[in-house]
Amino acid sequence: xxxxLTAGNVWKNIAYxxxxxxxxxxxxxxxxxxxxxxxxxxxxxxxxxxVSVGSQVMHxxxxxxxxxxxxxxxxxxxxxxxxxxxxxxxxxxxxxxxxLTASLILMAVFLGLVKPIVSIMSTPExxxxxxxxxxxxxxxxxxxxxxxxxxxxxxxxxxDSRSPMYFIAIACIANIxxxxxxxxxxxxxxxxxxxGTTLSQGLSVIIAFLVICKRDTGxxxxxxxxxxxxxxxxxxxxxxxxxxLQDGLIQIAFLxxxxxxxxxxxSDAAAVGIVEKIISFLFLVPSSMLSTISALGAQNIGAGxxxxxxxxxxxxxxxxxxxxxxxxxxxxxxxxxxxxxxTADAAxxxxxxxxxxxxxxxxxxAGIHFSFSGYFCACGRSEFSFLxxxxxxxxxxxxxxxxxxxxxxxxxxxxxxxxxxxxxxxxCICLLVFRYLKKxxxxxxxxx
Numbered sequence: 001x002x003x004x005l006t007a008g009n010v011w012k013n014i015a016y017x018x019x020x021x022x023x024x025x026x027x028x029x030x031x032x033x034x035x036x037x038x039x040x041x042x043x044x045x046x047x048x049x050x051v052s053v054g055s056q057v058m059h060x061x062x063x064x065x066x067x068x069x070x071x072x073x074x075x076x077x078x079x080x081x082x083x084x085x086x087x088x089x090x091x092x093x094x095x096x097x098x099x100l101t102a103s104l105i106l107m108a109v110f111l112g113l114v115k116p117i118v119s120i121m122s123t124p125e126x127x128x129x130x131x132x133x134x135x136x137x138x139x140x141x142x143x144x145x146x147x148x149x150x151x152x153x154x155x156x157x158x159x160d161s162r163s164p165m166y167f168i169a170i171a172c173i174a175n176i177x178x179x180x181x182x183x184x185x186x187x188x189x190x191x192x193x194x195x196g197t198t199l200s201q202g203l204s205v206i207i208a209f210l211v212i213c214k215r216d217t218g219x220x221x222x223x224x225x226x227x228x229x230x231x232x233x234x235x236x237x238x239x240x241x242x243x244x245l246q247d248g249l250i251q252i253a254f255l256x257x258x259x260x261x262x263x264x265x266x267s268d269a270a271a272v273g274i275v276e277k278i279i280s281f282l283f284l285v286p287s288s289m290l291s292t293i294s295a296l297g298a299q300n301i302g303a304g305x306x307x308x309x310x311x312x313x314x315x316x317x318x319x320x321x322x323x324x325x326x327x328x329x330x331x332x333x334x335x336x337x338x339x340x341x342x343t344a345d346a347a348x349x350x351x352x353x354x355x356x357x358x359x360x361x362x363x364x365x366a367g368i369h370f371s372f373s374g375y376f377c378a379c380g381r382s383e384f385s386f387l388x389x390x391x392x393x394x395x396x397x398x399x400x401x402x403x404x405x406x407x408x409x410x411x412x413x414x415x416x417x418x419x420x421x422x423x424x425x426x427x428c429i430c431l432l433v434f435r436y437l438k439k440x441x442x443x444x445x446x447x448x
Contacts, residue, residue, distance in 0.1 A: 010311050014319070018292040020161040024152070025284045027165070027172040034172075035193040036277050038179045040342050043189055045270055048343065050130030050190040052273025053123050056258055058138045058145075058197075059280070060251030061106070065146050067247035069099070069153035070294060071240025074377055076157025077298030092154055094232040103146035110139040121259060124266050130190035137191060141198030147205045156295050163211065171204035239377060242386040253393045257415070260405050271351035271412060274342045279359055285323045286367040289316045290374040297378025313375040320367025331360040351412050358416020365423035372430035379437075388429035397422030 035055060040048050072095045079087040110117075118131050148171075152164035175196050182192025254276065261272035293316045297309040331338065339352035373385035400418030408414045 010308065010315055013296055014292055014312065014315055017156075017159070017161045017296060018288050020165040021156070021291055022284055022288040024161070024165040024168050025288050026281075027168045034176050034179055035197060036274065037342055038176075038183050039189070039193050040344075042183050042187070045266055045343075045345060045348070046124070046126040047130050047189045049124055049127040049266060049270050049273065050134055051193050052270065052277070053118075053121050053127065053258065053262075054131045054134035054138065054190065054194070056251075056255060056273065056276060057117060057121070057135060060248060060255065061110070061142065062145055062149070063247040063251055064244045065099075065103075065149050066153075067243035067245075068102075068237075068240040069095075069149050070243045070291075070377055070382070071236035071238065072150065072153040073157040073291070073295055074239050074298040074380065075235045076154065077159075077295050077378070078302030078380070080158060080299055080302065088158075090229065090232045091157075091236065093226040094229055095150060095154065095236055097226060097228055098233050098236065099146050099150045100143075103143040106146075107139060107142040110142065111136065114139065121255065121262065124262060124269055126266065134190040134194045137194035137198055141201055144198065144201040144205050148201060148208065151205070151208045156291065157298075159295070159299065161292075161295075163208075167204045167208045167211075170207055171200045174203050175200035239380055239382050242382040243377060246382075246386040246389045249393055250389055253398050256398055257401050257419070260401060260415075261412075264405065264409070267345065267347040268351055268412065270343065270345070270348045271339070271355055274339055274348065274352050275355045275359060275416075277342070278338060278356060279362070282327055282360070282363055283366060286320050286363070286370040289320050289367065290370040290377075292316065293371055293374030294377045297375055301378055301380075309375065309378055313371055316371040316374065317368055320371055321364060324364035324367045327363050328360045332357055335360075355412035355416045358413045359419055361417070362420040362423050365420065365427050369423060369426035369430050372427075372434065376433070384430075384433045388426040388433070391429055392422040392426040396425050 035051050036048065039051050072091060075091050076088050079085075079091065114132055114135050117135065118128055121131070123131050148167065151167070155161070155163045178196035178199055179193060182188045182195050186192060188195065258269070258272055258276070262269040293312055296312045300306070300309040300312065335353040335356045336349055339349050339356060343349060343352075369388060373382075373389075376382060376384040397419055400421055401415050404414035404418050
């Protein structure tokens with residue numbers, strides 16, 4: 001299962017790792033999109049809004065878990081590059097103990113905060129009961145969400161991005177089938193969407209454990225590897241915490257945008273929720289490239305090949321920018337048709353098209369700063385990634401959306417452009433940081 005990515009053609013290595021990762025992201029994104037699409041076919045705007053708001057909260061929790069797990073991927077990747085199997089085993093054991101404990105605590109905390117969360121989100125009154133029910137079921141499934149993402153982070157650190165793809169593919173198919181059963185046949189509404197998501201995630205975890213038990217991974221875990229060690233957990237958390245905080249604050253920014261939209265009315269709320277799902281789908285390439293650059297870069301840095309890690313970064317930027325330009329131009333012509341896939345409400349289609357046409361330009365700039373973030377994480381310096389994202393959120397993204405919502409009450413287009421402006425600031429900061437790294441010396445920076 002372990003694959004060395006420190007030799008051979010860089011483009012081929014990126015393709016080998018990123019394509020399964022891209023498909024995994026695609027399938028994982030189908031979770032939320034399937035819920036929203038299917039409930040839109042059988043229920044009204046209130047239920048659609050409930051799933052939209054609830055899924056944004058769950059997405060925030062998921063990306064924070066994924067961000068924290070990035071510490072595992074990078075630490076294992078560096079150890080694989082250095083040929084240190086003992087460090088790999090120790091990191092895996094301590095990761096499982098750390099995240100199992102954290103997931104149980106998170107489940108208990110969020111279950112006790114369901115109603116306050118729904119209130120903070122300024123959920124439209126018609127969608128409050130559905131959102132509470134949706135989140136309650138999903139919060140119970142937090143240990144499954146955590147388990148899947150930790151298993152995936154371990155596989156990817158070892159250079160294997162295909163196994164997680166197979167696990168999520170099975171779960172995605174199960175989710176779609178269960179959605180049609182719970183929402184279409186049993187008419188359970190938002191609760192049915194949550195049950196489909198939670199049960200399918202549980203299935204993916206069970207399958208992953210069965211595969212691990214039967215497969216020769218090349219890594220032997222001993223009893224001592226499960227013993228909590230400050231050094232091992234510290235390595236994971238040093239990289240993972242800034243990423244988790246960064247991703248969490250990014251999602252909080254998006255939730256603030258959702259709150260602003262919710263206060264404009266039910267149609268605006270539904271439009272923003274639908275576009276966020278569409279954007280999460282279109283951001284698959286930038287997101288997969290971030291993780292690809294992190295994993296490949298970590299192995300090359302661990303092997304003492306920092307210049308090759310930079311080459312990986314440059315290739316990643318070329319891929320994401322090319323993709324972003326094509327998609328941004330295409331959406332200007334087909335936005336109503338894309339939004340119309342999720343709703344038949346004419347007002348929601350109009351507002352959603354406006355928001356999407358402004359927001360979509362973020363695909364270009366996000367691809368650049370996502371690639372840089374992956375490189376910073378590979379270096380073990382995820383604080384740089386945290387820095388540019390927080391600056392973008394606090395200085396541009398949230399203030400910009402708030403001001404445009406007031407100045408332009410009849411359209412969502414300027415709100416979409418405001419989110420794009422935040423990514424543009426991130427790109428500028430990333431370029432400055434990269435120049436600083438180059439001037440100071442990459443070897444010194446990567447060693448912390």
